Amino acid sequence: MIPAYQRKRRRKVAEINVVPYIDVMLVLLIIFMATAPLITQGVDVDLPQASAEPLDSDSKPPLVASVNAQGEYFLDNGTVDENKPLQLDELAALVAAELTVDPERPVVVNGDRLVTYDVVIQLMITLQGAGVPSVGLMTEPGE
Template sequence: MNLFVKNRKRYYRSKAEINVVPYIDVMLVLLVIFMMTTPVLEQGVEVDLPAANSQQLDFTNEQPVVVSVDKKGRYFINIGDKRKNLDANIIIARVAAAISLNPKIQVMVKGDKDVAYGKVVELMSYLKQAGVEKVGFVTQSPDLK
């Protein structure tokens, strides 16, 4: 490797090179770290789903809006802070905003199997207020139990 290059006028000038190998090593390490931590991230609130024979849906373009009800009857949504208990007005506003951005977005209800039936019906009325016309229910396949 030449550190000095002879120019036409017969004087020497230093040739600057940047060694990028250490940067590539750092980027590969970061890539591996992100690949390992991504599956660990939780997808919403933990809900014990009821078992039912149902059809698997295909979400090719975008993720659906998932509103969850835990066994204590608290509401959660997969938009924004997923671990924060939300009241009805916030649920209605966030779902309505998602529908205004994409009228064809799918809305799913993920209810715990031990939650009171009235809480799911209450959630359905909130979704109707937000402008949702069709709602899907998330269940767990009996084979996976």
């Protein structure tokens, strides 16, 4: 007699189902792609591609934001006392006022070689917040 219902035996499969792992990896990839631009910080600086040349004598005189070795900030715009140290917010207000009068006026940073990198970066961030589109860096001519 043949049984009416015969149960088939299933073979065990020795494979790993990787579909859930692929789903998790795609979600992580999307999360990292979305958050990566948010965590990068920096200041846009236009660096010269070749040896630096001095500004043209017929160009507008630049605003010179300076940092001395003690970390004090100064602004040379021709109207403010150059020897009086300024706070960053005062410097930003003065630069913003100068740029509303003449938006094409160049702005350069003059940093002492003994000052820490962070102090110069704070100055550049302040200038960027004041509306300066690009910042130049002053250097001493090489020998």
